[in-house]
Every structure is written in C-alpha cells, then in structure tokens.
Amino acid sequence: MIADERPRASRPKKRRAGGLARGLIQALVPTERTLVTREGFGYFGVMLVLLAAGMLQQINLILLVATTAAGPFVASWFGSRAMLRRLSVLRRSPGYVFAGDPLVVDYTLENGRRRMAALALFLEDQLVSAERGASGAVLTPKVFFPRVVARDRARMRWEGEPPRRGNYRFQNLDLGTRAPFGIVERRVTVPLPESLFVYPRIGRLTRRWFQLQRQTSENRLGRRHDRSAQQEEYHGLRDYRSGDSPRWIHWRTSARRGELMVKEFEQQNEQDLAILIDPWLPRTKVPPEQREAVEQAISFAATVCLETCRRQGRRLVLGWTGPAPGVIQGPASVKLLHELLEQLAVLRPVNEGGLADLIDALPPPTLRDALLIVVGTRPLNLMEEAERSARLNATSARSLMGRVLAFNAAQGELDGLIQFAEEDTRGLLEQRLSTAEADRFTTQDERRRGIFSGEAEDEGVIIEETVSSDGVPAWRARKGGGS
Structure with missing residues (x-):
C-alpha cells in the first residue's frame, strides 16, 4: 500500500508546481488585460460625484444611489472575464496574395460552453512586415461577433487591400469583449503566427x-x-x-x-529561358516614375514566369543584379513558380552591381543555349557587359547577343508587352x-x-x-x- 500511495501523493504536487509555473509565466508575459473604457471612466466619475455629494450633504439616498452604481462596474469586471472562457479562435488566411487583389481572411470563433452564449466579442489582428528594419503594423483587420450560442461556432470574413509586395506575418490575435455594460474591456492574446507573401502584380x-x-x-x-x-x-x-x-x-x-x-x-516551346532583372535606382533624388518602372519590370518578370511554368519541359532561370547577384533555376513547375514569385516579392531596388557579375553567376547551360530576357531600369550596353564577364570570350559573347531580348522599363519599352486587367489574379493563376x-x-x-x-x-x-x-x-x- 505504501508503494502504491507514493505516486498518488506526488501527483498533486506536480499539478501545483505546474499551476505555479503557468501563473508565473502569465505574470511575466500577461495574455489577459483588463482596461476601463472611456465610457467606464465617465461612469466612474459620475459615481464619485454622487458619492462626494452624498457625503458632503449627508443625504443617505444619494449615498445609496452612489453605492448601487458600483454594482454594474463590479459586474462588468467579473462578467467580461467569464465571457472569454472556453472560447477558441481560428484564422484562415491565404499563404499568398497578388498585389492589386483583395486580401480575404476568415476568422472562426467557437463557443465551447454548454449553456452560456458569447456576446459582443471582437477580434483584432495585426499584419506586420517580416523584413529587417520594418516596424509597426501594416494592416489591422478587425471583425465583430455579436452573438455565438453555446456549443456553436460563427465565421466572419474580413476583406481589404493588401500592402505592397513583400513578406509579411500575422502576429497574435486579440480577442476582447465589453459585455455586459461596456464599462470594462477585457482582452485575451491568442498566439496564432502565420506568414503571408504578397506576390507582384500579374498581367x-x-x-x-x-x-x-x-x-x-x-x-x-x-x-x-x-x-x-x-x-x-x-x-x-x-x-x-x-x-x-x-x-x-x-x-x-x-x-x-x-x-x-x-x-x-x-x-x-521547350527552349530554356533565363529572366535577368536589373532593378536599379539612383542613390538620391529618385523620381516616382523610376520606382514605377522597377515595379513594372518585376511584374513583367513574374508574368513571364507564370506563362513559362504553365507547361512542363522547359528549364527556367531567374537572376537579379545587386552587390551579391542571385540565381534560382529549375524545371518549369508550380513549385518553382512559387519559389520565383516569393523571390520577386522581396526583391528590392539596388544601386550596386551590374549585369556582368550576374552573367558570371549563371549556369553554363544557360549561357550556352537558353533564351535570355534582360529587364532593367537603366540603359545597358549588352555587348560591353558580356565582354566584361570573366566567363565569356569574344566569340561566346557575340553568340550570346543573338539570344537576348533586352527591355528598359524606364523608357516605356514594356508598355506594349504586358497589359493589366481588373480581375482576380489568384483565380487567373489557378485557371x-x-x-x-x-x-x-x-x-x-x-x-x-x-x-x-x-x-x-x-x-x-x-x-x-x-x-x-x-x-x-x-x-x-x-x-x-x-x-
């Protein structure tokens, strides 16, 4: 009997230790916050005025009204806490969205209580940039659930314009309520981190x-x-x-x-294709037209990648200039398409590096046989860039020039090659x-x-x-x- 009782005696101690640990974590990093609303401060001020008047005038009726007014305040303090118990939240967001298309996020609230309905609940979300140096929320989606009955769930949809192309992440959700009287607001932080890529606009x-x-x-x-x-x-x-x-x-x-x-x-149709992007911008005094040219060049490259990956059999290469030029390559497929679009989503303008360094980074089969599409925002002498490359001699440089299509987006050379329509790009991609x-x-x-x-x-x-x-x-x- 003694041997059997020792494990039973140790279980309550472990539970108490776990409860103390959870309490310590919540004290250091609180997930629940209680705030007095603006209406609550006004209500509390009126209550104090009544209390002061009753004490100064020695009128018991005013004192009774003042003390009775404290009842809704106390009920809101404890009732709001009970309103948030046994609730679960789910966010359903797309893994990617194209610039220019609406961002649609679904929020589901489930009430796990047996009898009590959930009233006047709101959700506040935050979408922030995942890039270095970025701070502050880019978008703050908010939805409101007026009533969710017991043992049921409700779904609300938020729709808005996405930010510019890039890599973003959803932070934790805030679930809150001001029920039952709107005097006290209680919030609970729900950890639901997710990532979101905003792809370039597709035409x-x-x-x-x-x-x-x-x-x-x-x-x-x-x-x-x-x-x-x-x-x-x-x-x-x-x-x-x-x-x-x-x-x-x-x-x-x-x-x-x-x-x-x-x-x-x-x-x-199966000729290898290489898309080389030169997103150059000057260091100072950048006109808005130049930035628009960079976005147009990136959108054109993304559209060509999409069209190329529609059919398998070709090999696609994407390269970009910069202090450290980069290259992504592989057989045309849906997987490669998303890799290329993710890279184009985070591609930023540069003022260093040139096309010669990018040519040196290309794989040998690309230099030998592929069709090269060069898209930039500054005038380029392709022959000089090819001759500056350490991997090309004069003969191979001339052979390469016969397989190059070069476009300067800053001079409007892409205007007749791509058109943008007002339609859902995600549906167009799937179609x-x-x-x-x-x-x-x-x-x-x-x-x-x-x-x-x-x-x-x-x-x-x-x-x-x-x-x-x-x-x-x-x-x-x-x-x-x-x-």
Whole structure:
C-alpha cells in the first residue's frame, strides 16, 4: 500500500508546481488585460460625484444611489472575464496574395460552453512586415461577433487591400469583449503566427511579346531544325514559313487546305529561358516614375514566369543584379513558380552591381543555349557587359547577343508587352495552370489515339494556329472534310 500511495501523493504536487509555473509565466508575459473604457471612466466619475455629494450633504439616498452604481462596474469586471472562457479562435488566411487583389481572411470563433452564449466579442489582428528594419503594423483587420450560442461556432470574413509586395506575418490575435455594460474591456492574446507573401502584380502578355519570343527562338533554331526535330515529340501542324525544311511538309493536309502545312515539334516551346532583372535606382533624388518602372519590370518578370511554368519541359532561370547577384533555376513547375514569385516579392531596388557579375553567376547551360530576357531600369550596353564577364570570350559573347531580348522599363519599352486587367489574379493563376494541365492530358490522349498524325482517318484532321483576343496563341483542331 505504501508503494502504491507514493505516486498518488506526488501527483498533486506536480499539478501545483505546474499551476505555479503557468501563473508565473502569465505574470511575466500577461495574455489577459483588463482596461476601463472611456465610457467606464465617465461612469466612474459620475459615481464619485454622487458619492462626494452624498457625503458632503449627508443625504443617505444619494449615498445609496452612489453605492448601487458600483454594482454594474463590479459586474462588468467579473462578467467580461467569464465571457472569454472556453472560447477558441481560428484564422484562415491565404499563404499568398497578388498585389492589386483583395486580401480575404476568415476568422472562426467557437463557443465551447454548454449553456452560456458569447456576446459582443471582437477580434483584432495585426499584419506586420517580416523584413529587417520594418516596424509597426501594416494592416489591422478587425471583425465583430455579436452573438455565438453555446456549443456553436460563427465565421466572419474580413476583406481589404493588401500592402505592397513583400513578406509579411500575422502576429497574435486579440480577442476582447465589453459585455455586459461596456464599462470594462477585457482582452485575451491568442498566439496564432502565420506568414503571408504578397506576390507582384500579374498581367497578360500581349501578342507582340509572343511574336518577339518566337522570332528569337526561330532565328536561333533555324540551322538546327532538321536535326533537332527528329529528337523531339510531334506537336501539331502550322503554316509554312520561309526557311522551313521541305522534309517536314505534311502533304495530305497541304493538299486539302491548298496551302503548305509543316509539322511542328515541342523543341521550340521547350527552349530554356533565363529572366535577368536589373532593378536599379539612383542613390538620391529618385523620381516616382523610376520606382514605377522597377515595379513594372518585376511584374513583367513574374508574368513571364507564370506563362513559362504553365507547361512542363522547359528549364527556367531567374537572376537579379545587386552587390551579391542571385540565381534560382529549375524545371518549369508550380513549385518553382512559387519559389520565383516569393523571390520577386522581396526583391528590392539596388544601386550596386551590374549585369556582368550576374552573367558570371549563371549556369553554363544557360549561357550556352537558353533564351535570355534582360529587364532593367537603366540603359545597358549588352555587348560591353558580356565582354566584361570573366566567363565569356569574344566569340561566346557575340553568340550570346543573338539570344537576348533586352527591355528598359524606364523608357516605356514594356508598355506594349504586358497589359493589366481588373480581375482576380489568384483565380487567373489557378485557371491558367489547370487549363495547361488539361491541355497537356488532352494532347497526350489525342496523340495516343493517333488523331494528330493525319493518317488515322480518311478525312484527316487540320491543326490551325489561332490567336485569342488577349494575344495568346493556341491550337485548334478540325476535320478536313471537303472544305
């Protein structure tokens, strides 16, 4: 019996020790605060005036009213504390949001009590910057719950404009109430830290951009089209262009349509792509137009990354200048897209570093074969920057210049390449990625059935290249028939 009683006797001691530890922590770092409201101070002042008047005039009725007035004050002090017991709070926020889109946060309050309803509860949140040197709240979402019955939950939604692009974090939540009389306000701090990335604004690439990219790719691949097409997967048919090999003409479809149609392979779409950003700003006297040019350059790079990651098979490289140039690379995918957008979200303007240092940091396959897109905010002599690079000689520098598309956002060279629409960018992102996946599976299924071969059916199938209203090229298949 003695051996069995020792553990039982030690349990109350452990519980008391745990309670003392929790009490000490709450005393040092209080999670509960009680404040007297402005109305409460006015109420308390009137009560003191009545009490003083009753004592000076020796009128018992006034003293009775003054002492009775203390009842609501005491009831508010203890009632507000009871109102916050057995409540749980949940915040549901997106992991990311695009600049320009509304920020939507859902707050759920659950009442775990058996009988007592929760009345007049409010939630105050804080969104602060996670970057160094930043202080103060950027946003302070607030929601109000008028009544939550026992054993039930309620949900409120807050919607507002997000801050500028960057990395942010939600701090602890404050759950408070002024029930039952509004004299005393009691708050409880609920630890719910979460992170939030505000991605750059996303637009739509115009038809001009796709034409420039296609022309640059064709100029590079023109001499090797015959050899490389044999190693790539068949994609579809397109109109004959000057310089195409006669070996790849699809004669049956050409005869039906009355114009030359050639086979197209995946090789053009799978060319590696490198986006180099030079977010330069002068040290002093920075005009607002220059800052807007930096944001436009970053938005353009983010849009190109999104369009590139729609289809797998390409390798995407993102580089940026600065005192320590950085590079992120990988196969095009949704995971890589979020990594690139997170980096672009925290990218800040610089006044040091150059393109030559960034070229030295690029991987060798990128310098050898990839299409380079240089977006900056200052005039650049690309040939001089390439010759200054320690990894390029004169011959390789000239070869690199044939695969470069350079744009100066400060001079408005991006105005005709990207358009911004008033729509939900997050939904647009999900729609684009899901459409790309559907197109990929549909294309694979049709290839497996041999529809695109032009040989499976007597009437044949014609693949037409179309351009939608937003400038995005697409393929459309129809039966040849007698037309």
